[in-house]
Amino acid sequence: MRILIVDDSRAMQTIVRRGLEKAGYQDMEIRLANDGIEALDIIRVWEPNLVLSDWHMPGMTGMELLTELNRQMLSINVGFVTTETSNSRINQAMSAGAKFFVHKPFDLETLHKAIVPFIPSQSGPPSKEQDETEEQGSKRDAMDIVLPNASAYSKVVNGFTNQEIFVESIEPIPMYEDNFPYLLGLFSDEAQQVVRAVCILDIQSASVIGGALLGMDGESVRRIIASKSLPKELIGACQRMYRVTSAIMRNQSTGHDLHMLSANLVTQSFPKLELLFQKPASQRVDFEVAVSGYGQGNVTIVAS
Incomplete structure (x- = not known):
């Protein structure tokens, strides 16, 4: 302990x-x-x-x-x-x-x-068997989370903007230093106040989605991407999108939709973020999002 x-x-x-x-x-x-x-x-x-x-x-x-x-x-x-x-x-x-x-x-x-x-019911460091059991349990928990496909995600993000956001499924992508800062949306089951899913927007996708929700012109969005800095109003727009996105993520074991806990701007890597990007395709979905005149970016949603 x-x-x-x-x-x-x-x-x-x-x-x-x-x-x-x-x-x-x-x-x-x-x-x-x-x-x-x-x-x-x-x-x-x-x-x-x-x-x-x-x-x-x-x-x-x-x-x-x-x-x-x-x-x-x-x-x-x-x-x-x-x-x-x-x-x-x-x-x-x-x-x-x-x-x-x-x-x-x-x-x-x-x-x-x-x-x-x-206080742990059993003292001392966990055994190899305990570690394996916990890892298997974590994988089972992640498999309980239903993540959206490209069609469902597209309907959500396009339901609140006049700018059409194109959404396409892509293969799992790694974390890139050039894509910082990332905007992380943390989601939990209302019955279990622990993080069950994480939505990761890179600087490009956060600018594209937030810019579309705010009705920004293409030049302004491209300037934000080039600056590597997300203004507060754009982060706020992405937070609103996260709240709506939670309705298309569900915990099968409890029957509850997930809800947004918080949205956090991350300017540098840390171990948990690196582990999220290493999750297998069975526990994540990856999309490319694009708006004409804005550019494109990547979205990763991971069950945890």
Whole structure:
């Protein structure tokens, strides 16, 4: 059981750590970080089972840390141990995937009740057989997600624009450095608040689709592509398209349509993104989208 404590107060780090040690969890490893930036560096390498974070910290707050973990699709359980009591902020964090809030000052029983659901039932590193079982389970979960074909995707994106967007199925494409930034849409099943599908727009497809939705002229769209920078209004247009796209993705095992969790602009590669582009054709669809006078780009939708 690996737990990362994130707090800019050394005294509070010690209090939380001692509370965990007194609870007597087996095979527990604890590491400390002074802010969200340091926590991210540790998380990428150490991959803790649980992060216990303060909210108010210099450099990067706990909420900003949670947002960045979501953006990088790092599936880490995050709970807050904080003085923050604002209902709006608590709701914001819970909507973003926070697992619980423990308010300072706290007692050992309160801390234990919050974290016990996230303690692995079996201590120690997973065996080879466990790794294989989890990998097979992940593949089965991905196969449960119904992704749109080119015809369905075309109907959705063309239902909200006067500019015709041509959509054509293509073979799976790799990630290209020249296609950054990518705009990632994360989708979940309403019954399972985990990412079940990711829609990836490269700079060209985001500009083409967003430009068509906004009724932009061809010169403006080509200028955006050349600048390698997506303006806010264009990102907003793509977010609206993502919300509609969720209606044509479905979890067969639960019978629910997926819904958009967030849209995140990614300016450089990270491991989870590279893994998405390595998914087999059975777990993804790839399209080329084009608008006359705009150019063309690539769309990849991956079940996860």
